[in-house]
Each structure stands twice: as structure tokens, then as C-alpha cells.
Amino acid sequence: xxxxxxxxxxxxxxxxxxxxxxxxxxxxxxxxxxxxxxxxxxxxxxxxxxxxxxxxxxxxxxxxxxxxxxxxxxxxxxxxxxxxxxxxxxxxxxxxxxxxxxxxxxxxxxxxxxxxxxxxxxxxxxxxxxxxxxxxxxxxxxxxxxxxxxxxxxxxxxxxxxxxxxxxxxxxxxxxxxxxxxxxxxxxxxxxxxxxxxxxxxxxxxxxxxxxxxxxxxxxxxxxxxxxxxxxxxxxxxxxxxxxxxxxxxxxxxxxxxxxxxxxxxxxxx
Amino acid sequence: xxxxxxxxxxxxxxxxxxxxxxxxxxxxxxxxxxxxxxxxxxxxxxxxxxxxxxxxxxxxxxxxxxxxxxxxxxxxxxxxxxxxxxxxxxxxxxxxxxxxxxxxxxxxxxxxxxxxxxxxxxxxxxxxxxxxxxxxxxxxxxxxxxxxxxxxxxxxxxxxxxxxxxxxxxxxxxxxxxxxxxxxxxxxxxxxxxxxxxxxxxxxxxxxxxxxxxxxxxxxxxxxxxxxxxxxxxxxxxxxxxxxxxxxxxxxxxxxxxxxxxxxxxxxxxxxxxxxxxxxxxxxxxxxxxxxxxxxxxxxxxxxxxxxxxxxxxxxxxxxxxxxxxxx
Numbered sequence: 179x180x181x182x183x184x185x186x187x188x189x190x191x192x193x194x195x196x197x198x199x200x201x202x203x204x205x206x207x208x209x210x211x212x213x214x215x216x217x218x219x220x221x222x223x224x225x226x227x228x229x230x231x232x233x234x235x236x237x238x239x240x241x242x243x244x245x246x247x248x249x250x251x252x253x254x255x256x257x258x259x260x261x262x263x264x265x266x267x268x269x270x271x272x273x274x275x276x277x278x279x280x281x282x283x284x285x286x287x288x289x290x291x292x293x294x295x296x297x298x299x300x301x302x303x304x305x306x307x308x309x310x311x312x313x314x315x316x317x318x319x320x321x322x323x324x325x326x327x328x329x330x331x332x333x334x335x336x337x338x339x340x341x342x343x344x345x346x347x348x349x350x351x352x353x354x355x356x357x358x359x360x361x362x363x364x365x366x367x368x369x370x371x372x373x374x375x376x377x378x379x380x381x382x383x384x385x386x387x388x389x390x391x392x393x394x395x396x397x398x399x400x401x402x403x404x405x406x407x408x409x410x411x412x413x414x415x416x417x418x419x420x421x422x423x424x425x426x427x428x429x430x431x432x433x434x435x436x437x438x439x440x441x442x443x444x445x446x447x448x
Numbered sequence: 449x450x451x452x453x454x455x456x457x458x459x460x461x462x463x464x465x466x467x468x469x470x471x472x473x474x475x476x477x478x479x480x481x482x483x484x485x486x487x488x489x490x491x492x493x494x495x496x497x498x499x500x501x502x503x504x505x506x507x508x509x510x511x512x513x514x515x516x517x518x519x520x521x522x523x524x525x526x527x528x529x530x531x532x533x534x535x536x537x538x539x540x541x542x543x544x545x546x547x548x549x550x551x552x553x554x555x556x557x558x559x560x561x562x563x564x565x566x567x568x569x570x571x572x573x574x575x576x577x578x579x580x581x582x583x584x585x586x587x588x589x590x591x592x593x594x595x596x597x598x599x600x601x602x603x604x605x606x607x608x609x610x611x612x613x614x615x616x617x618x619x620x621x622x623x624x625x626x627x628x629x630x631x632x633x634x635x636x637x638x639x640x641x642x643x644x645x646x647x648x649x650x651x652x653x654x655x656x657x658x659x660x661x662x663x664x665x666x667x668x669x670x671x672x673x674x675x676x677x678x679x680x681x682x683x684x685x686x687x688x689x690x691x692x693x694x695x696x697x698x699x700x701x702x703x704x705x706x707x708x709x710x711x712x713x714x715x716x717x718x719x720x721x722x723x724x725x726x727x728x729x730x731x732x733x734x735x736x737x738x739x740x741x742x743x744x745x746x747x748x749x750x751x752x753x754x755x756x757x758x759x760x761x762x763x764x765x766x767x768x769x770x771x772x773x774x775x776x
Contacts, residue, residue: 277612279689281577287605288579292689294611376687380566380614 179333181342185209189311190344191263192221194336203261203339204311206397206404221343225264225390227327228338228411235260235394235409242407242416250423256398262411264331264390266308266343267317270354272384273300276362280375290373297366304357306350308343308388311395312408314353319417320410323391331390340390347386355381476505493557493649493657502653509652512659515644516557516651516711519732523553526715529735530728539751541744544719544726552719555732557657557711559624560633561667562641564706565617569679569698572610576692579603604692613683613698617675622667624660624709628729630670635738636731639712643733647711657711668704676700 179192182199189204190213201208230238236258243253277296284291303325307317331340359379367375392411397404400421407418477484480501488494492509495502521529530553534540580600589595619641623633645651662670679700684693713732718725721742728739 275614277614277687279609279611279687281689286577286607287603288577290577290605292575292577292607292609294609294689296612296614374689376689378613378615378682378687380568380616 179336179340181213182210183213185211190309190342191339192333192336192342193339194334197337197339199261199339203263203395204397204406206259220346220388221333222264222266222331222340222388222390224328224387225331225338225340226323226325226392226412227329228262228392228394230394230409230411230414232260232394234414235396238409238414238416239396239407242418243420246420248422248426249420250400250426253400253420256400258396258398258407260394260396260409262338263311263393263395264336264338264340265312265393266341266388267312267391268306268308268345268347268350268354268386269325269389270304270306270351270358270384270386271300271302272354272358273298273382274358274362275380275382276359276366277378277380278363278366278375280367280370280372282371283373293370293372295366295370297362297369299358299362299365301358301361304354304361305391306345306353306357306386308345308350309341310344311341312391312393314357316408316417320393320408320415321413323410323412325389328389338392343388347388351384351386354386355384490659490661491656492659493652493655495654495656502655504649504653504657506649508659509647509649509657512709513559513647513711514708516647516657517639517641517644517713517733518651519555519655519713521713521715521730521732521735523555523715526553526555526730526732526735530715530717530730530737533728533737534741537741539743539747541721541742541747544721544742552717553715553730554717555655555713555715557652557655558628558633558714559658559660560639560710560712561622561624561660561662561664561671562708562710563617563620563622563671563675563704565620565671565675565702565704567615567617567675567679567700567702569613569676569683569700570610571613571680571683571696571698572608573688573693573696575607575609575688575690576604576694577607578691579605606694607690609688611687613679613687615679615682617678620671620675621712622662622670622674624662624667625658626661627658628714630674632727632729632738636714636729636736639731639733641710644710652711660709664707671704672700672702675702 180195181190181192183190184202184205184207186207186209187202187205189202191199191203193199199210202210239258240254243249275296275298279292279294281290282293283289303322305317305322307314358381359377362379363375363377366372394409394411396407396409399405403421405419405421407416409416475484475486478496478501480496492513493502493504534545580602582598583601584596584598586594586596621633621637621639623630680696680698683698684696688696715730715732717728719728719742722745726740726742728737728741730737
């Protein structure tokens, strides 16, 4: 595996010398240069296979372009440069025993009363990105990955570029634990109708492993500006930012102002 | 027979053997000068009193100790920290201040039990939730008329509540040395235990390293007591809902998951004042100073007398002014 880094966006990937990558997958720049590999960060030893073809991903992008009324209509025809990329992430599993106390609405002088309890939840897969390509928010929005068909990752035989890991076990463990606590807090709050909640979680059997996630990375240009989208390599979920049509925003503004003016005029006449 | 590694100036390890077992000490032959040295049975590392060669009882240390944290400060740096602390404090005897030189500091590795444990508590308390009502009251305005006004009054809605709490506690320290009581050692904390390394004779050579004199059972009881107190604080501060609370009762069960014995770096200095010995400690990693600082009783008495005198003088002055201006 040859480690390469983009001089423009600092994105770093590992590629098989037999499958060279001409441009940076993250920003499209051709300023890619070899760099030494970091030995102190644990690289994935397995990866999950892609299940979405390039045609599937293009169709998913067209659906994404139609998903908001604020996106320009010609976005659907934008030229999308797509590449497959294995994004390193840590998959954590474990259980939480969460002791909690909070307030619920009640027929009391204050309108509230205190409640408490203890809840258990097992987490099968909490993913934490180990690189810069994918933020935690983007990974949460992409959703989970099933682990059927998982294959051993051979660094000397990479068919798909692998983004280089930047975070190790200890750093991602803390993030995973925080994520588990957030998820458990959401569930406890919803289950008990709490208006406020305080938690004391005890984690048990926390175990993590580094794995390469199958992600299509797409770069397109719209009116000269580059945009990047990520597509889940298994179910085609699209996550990314798209340009906003100023014409549509202006039309909506005019429409709202017109409606307000009409209502004011009607009220004055009445 | 206890093997004893003598770490010479060239760093070469040599072995000597125990010559005889005494009731209170172990006798070792120093391989550097050949002298027979009596060593305290609770000391794993010391120096030959005849030639100052470092002596480390490797077998004894390996039997008891899991890891150690090395000194991050030199004795000069620790001396500066100690002097700073003494400069900040009031009424420190001059002799003690002057004696706080780096040469008066003795480095030592002190054994600590390190607990990783899960504490689970049951608690009950009264939870107060604030609410506000508007009340009308009558008062007299500036013109002397009786007027009616409103004000917002805070009330507390009290509810009984009970529940549970749990927390995983990492690296909770309990002194394993009878010479360093727990309350004194708590003042020295924290130590960065992530820097702990497996015990190796060359890491303690030339520095006194004590072996544990507090039993596992006593340390466990102390850890339970301290964790119960910590749990109570955390329940009050981080778990109880509402705006206020009262009558908190908690009981805690501690499950120890891992126990290690680690040597931690401490500088010690002993000062004598008014026939009493005072010990000051410096954390060999962070420079934090702990211990009871001796105070100069004469200086305190003089300061109190001066303060009383000043107050009396001010009183006299006020009385004089008032009596001569005809106010009285």
C-alpha cells in the first residue's frame, strides 16, 4: 500500500500501486504526493463490501437533487465524479446500565414531579469515524452498515483506496461511549416522557474494532464551486451539501411578502 | 535468601545475598564495598550507608509491586515549589522558610493501591422544585398613602424520591504506606497514572522505595469509605433532579475489578519547630505541595496584639474627636 496525501485539502489515502488514483478523492485536486504511513494508529483489518453500483449511486444522487425545493433544477444534470472509498471507522459494541432521575409533568403545585429508574441497553454497532473524510454527524446520517460478507483487508492488495486512519482505539472509545450515552438518554426520555433527565451510566463489555466502511464519494461542480457528497455503499443513502437556488429563494420571499401584504390590506379594510 | 541487586555507578547489576534474618531488619552484603547493611523489611530500594551504592531487592519488589511512576521534577524544582508555597503562607517561622532548600528534600517512592471499581448506590432524598406565585400586599407609599401592590414569591414543591446510582471509578488511589496517612496523601493527588511503567530495578536505583505496610483489607475498606463519600457527592451534584434537595441518604456497594500496587514519586521534608516535627510533601510529578505548615506562635500573638492595639487606638481617636467637637 502506498500512502498519498493531498497538498490542498490534506486528505490522505492508501492505494495499491496497481490501482493508482489520479486526483484527490476529497477535493478533486491533482496535488497528490506520497507520504509516510503512520505506524501508531491501528489500521482496519477488515472491510465491508460495496453493494451499490455506480448506476445505483447516480440514481440516488438524482433523487437527492430532487429532495429539496431549494435545490436548483439543473442540479440533477450535474456531472458527478464518483469514486469508491473505504472509510476507516471504529465499530464499538457494549452495554450501558444507566441510572437516571428526572422530572415529568404532573398535577402538582409546580406542575412537575421527580421520577427515577435504571435502564439497560445493549449496543451492537456504534460507529466512530477514524479519519477526516467523514464527520460523526455525517456517519450518523448515513446510518448503520451490516457486516455480512465482511472480508479481511490486505494492505498489499487494495482494489479500493483506503482512507488513512487518524484516530486510534482510545480516542474513538471515548466518542463511542458519549454516543451510547446520548442514544440511551434519548430513549429513556422518550420512554418516560421526561422534561429533564440526569444520567449515571455504567458501561460494560465495551469492545471496538477498526473496519473499512464502503462509501462512494462524489465531487461535483456547480457554477464553479466544488461540492462533495457521500453515498452509503450498501443502501445508497446520500449525505452531503448541495447548492441552494437563489432564484427559488427570492421567489419564495416575494410570495411570502405578497401574502403578508395582502393579509395586512385585508385587515385594514376590515 | 533474598537476592539483592546493587546498581553500581557504571549501572552494572551485581547480586549479593542475605546473610542473616533479624527480627526487624534484613541483613544484606553490599557488593560495592562489601559492608553488611541492615535494611528495613518494608523497603525495596535504598542505599548502602557506607558507600552510598544503590541497593534494590529485586525479588521482594517483583513480589509486591506492579508499576511505578517516575519523578518528573528534580529536587531543585521541587525545592522551588516548596519555597513558593511557604512564601505564600502567613506566619511561617523564618528558620523553616530558610531551611526549605532542595537539599532538605528527600525523594522516595511511596506505594499506593490503585483501584478500578464499580460503585452502585441506593439513595433517598426530598426533591424540591421551585414554582412562583404572585401575591398582593399593601404598603405605604412616599406620600403616606396605603397602596396595594403585587410581588412574585418563590415557593418550593417538595417530593420524596428514591433511586439508584452507578459509576465506574478508575485509578482511585489509597496510600499503602502507614507512614503517609490517607488524608495527607489525598492532598498530594492527582498523579498521572497513564505514565506508570512496569517495575524495573534501574528505575528506582538510589531512591528509597517503600513496600506496602497497609494490608489489602484495610486499603479495601478505605477505598469503600472514600468511594461511598464520592458517590454521595456525585448523587447530590450530578443526579438528583429539581432545583434543590434535602435529607439525602445513600448506601454504596463497591465491586473491585482491578487492584494494582504502584510506586508514586514523592519528595519529603521534615522540619522541627517548638519541639514538634512537621512534614511537608511535594508531588514528584506535578509539584503540588501537601502537609501541615508550621506557624510561628509568637508572630501570630504579636499580630493579634497589634490588631487589637490598632482597634483600641482607632476607638480612642473617635472618642477624642467626638468629645472635643461637642457631639457628646
